Amino acid sequence: TGEIKRAYLELQASHEALKRAQQQLLHAEKLASLGRLVAGVAHELNNPISFVLGNVHALARYAERLQYYLDALHGGATAGELATLRQELRIDQLRGDLPSLIEDTLEGASRTAEIVQGLRRFSAIDREHRMRVDVNEVVEQAIRWVTKGTAPSFVVHWQPCQGAAVTGSASQLQQVLMNLIQNAYDAVAGQAEPQLWIEA
Helix, strand or coil, X not given: CHHHHHHHHHHHHHHHHHHXXXXXXXXXXXXXXXXXXXXXXXXXXXXXHHHHHHHHHHHHHHHHHHHHHHHHHHCCCCHHHHHHXXXXXXXXXXXXXXXXXXXXXXHHHHHHHHXXXXXXXXXXXXXXXXXXXXXXXXXXXXXHHHHHHCCCCCEEEEECCCCCEEEEXXXXXXXXHHHHHHHHHHHHCCXXXXXXXXXX
C-alpha cells in the first residue's frame, strides 16, 4: 500500500504540473494571438491615419494662406494688390482643392472609426456573451489582421457566402480563426508562394 500511495502522489503531482503547463501554453497562445491582432490592427490603422494626418497638415497650410489673404482684404488692400496676392497665394487652386481634401479626410476618419468599431466588436470584453455573428465578417477581419500583421506575403483566397451567421461569441470565433489562419501560414511559410483557400 505504501508503494501504491507513493505512486498515486507522484501521479497527482505530475497531473498538477501538466495542468500548470497547459495553462501556461494557453496563456502563451493568447499572448501570441493578441500580438498578431495588435500588429494587424496597427498596420490597418496606419494607412487612414497617415492619410488624415497628411490632409490636416495641408488644410493647416491652406488656412494660413486664406487668413493672410483675408487680413489683406479687410486691411484695405487695393484691388491690384489683392489680385497679385491672390495669384501668389494660389487662392483659386486652394478653393478648388478644399472640397476633395475635406471629403478625403472625412473618408479616412470614417475608415479609422470602422476599424476601431471592428476591434471593439471582437475585443475580449464580455467574451461569454452569445449573439448573432456574421461569419463572413469574422473571417475577413481575421485574414486582414493576420496577413497585414505577420504574414504580408501570404495569399488568402476567400470565398464568402450569403447568410453565414451563427450564434456565439464574436471574440472567441475571431481568436480561433486567427489561430487557424496563422497555423496555416506557419505550415506553408517555407514555400515560394504560400497560399490558403477558405470557403464559407
